[in-house]
Amino acid sequence: MNVRRLIPSAALAGAVALAATALTACSGASATGSKDGKLHVTASFYPMQFLAAQIGKEHVKVDTLTKPGVEPHDLEITPKQTGQLGEADVILYLKSLQPAVDKAVAQSGVKNVVDAATLTELEVHAASGHDHDHEGEAGHGDSHGHGEAGADPHIWLDPAKYAEVAKGVGAALEKADPGHAADYKKNTDELVGKLTGLDTEFKDGLTNTATRTFITTHSAFGYLAERYGLDQEGISGVDPEAEPSPARVKEIQEIAKKDNVTTVFFETLASDKTAKTLAKDTGLTTDVLDPLEGITDKSQGADYFEVMRSNLKNLQKALGSK
Template sequence: MNQLARAATALAASGILLATTACGTSSTGAGAGSEGDRLKVVTAFYPLQYVAEQVAGDRAEITTLTAPGSEPHDLELTAKQVASLSSADVVIYQKGFQASVDKAVDQAQPKNVVDVSTVVPLAASSEAGEHEHEHEGESAEEHAGHDHGGTDPHVWLDPQNMVKISQAVSSRLSEVDAEHAATFKTQSEGLTAQLTQLDKSFEDGLKTCQRKEFITSHAAFGYLAKAYGLTQIGISGLAAESDPSPARIAEVQKLAKEHGVTTIFYETLVSPAHAKAIAGDLKLKTDVLDPLEGITDQSKGDDYISVQRANLTALQTANGCK
């Protein structure tokens, strides 16, 4: 009996030791990025969400502030969303694009931030592939309302800019979670390969076209146009929600005739009324050119790469590219 009692006592002591050890591990907690503890990454809008998902993979829990189908320029944050910035391991946004996000970042002071505007320098709106007469016929007030401090924020529509953003995100994630730096690097390289192939498809696909000009409802495609030798003619300016003046509509109709434009492009997140009205007046076709500010059921693809390929096809068809 004494032997049995001693065995029972030893077993109980062992169990207490195991329990104590387990409690010690739990109370200490795993460090950011350690096995079983995913990083919390908050992104401002879809293209940045896409990069974070591709680079971080299953090493991060990723949330985006702009809901699918919402116009990112008009974003208003909830108190919960603002609070999420304080607790995030990494926040990825673009300063100057969404005023509510800029304010929330300043307020929350997150530990680690990737500001895309410091990764890809923003071009002046007049330098980003816009038609030189884009704002002809507009008042100074209308023109000022169409830009983002005089710069074009839509850097993600050039695939090579997305490569730079991918590398910046990989670098910051690696700083926060050094244990998985090799994983982030490998996944960033995989995304870079896809984006480089997409860039080549655009370069080859738009090399020989009957016309270089294209008309779109929202002047978001300056970086894409400049990268591939095209010229965008925006019905409205950089602010998607702005209404063009009658003088601007007349100017766009004139340019459409001068350049033999066949198609007026509109997008999924803003009203196509002006684009369709101009197309109707001139008996032209309409099609979607997606600025990729969000993915919806109406998007011609389910991610950045597939929607960009749909954009390429639309431009090739409209511009008579061979």
């Protein structure tokens, strides 16, 4: 099982209420005051953009700071984006995932700011799901600095946690634009229902497999592994495009043999060089496990739900689902 510990935070029972009260009380003027009469939401990257669009629908205009094809962790904010950020009615971001965004948000002066990391419980995940440590490993095995004490920010890859965030975002939009609160509530309930259904699909689809271990070049799937009883084996201490050390290759070979692993997963927004090198050295095949940090024409689906279902299909194949 994935090694993790909880990050102390406010009780989850009050998360939705906190999301709403954290926003400065404002009338529907923030929506109708714009020329197009819509609530202008700036999202930090795709998972936040998707929530805003699904919940806000026709009542919102959603912009994203991270354009399709850009690796979110490495995003640099332009002066133009900084200026546009200050004009938003609502900012929706995930603190600690993108340092440049954190800095820009703090300087924006926007009162209606929603940090998705406050809407669910964050955890620390080791790069390995097994009960051993890897030298040089920090946090959940990704080279990027994430959260307090190495908290894993990839909450959207767990449909149940993503649903918790959706509820908080819905409450925030209701507070920012009370004139359309009923629609935001309805849309939130619909989205949460779809996410609950996706959660069930993953549970049913991964119940009976030949192995519970998967290997990935980007250790983004700690929450997913924890939710469905899997073991994530990340290439420790490196980013998705770095080559593994000879020692780690040898360890991966041993893990693959011991746990009947057949596949090394890589992601769509990074090079597959690491996965192919590792697969060649270990006799394994490669496939895509998308961390859903952005949608491009290379993605295995057009939106969150399609890509997550592709991830499920690829996991079932790699794990030997019966």
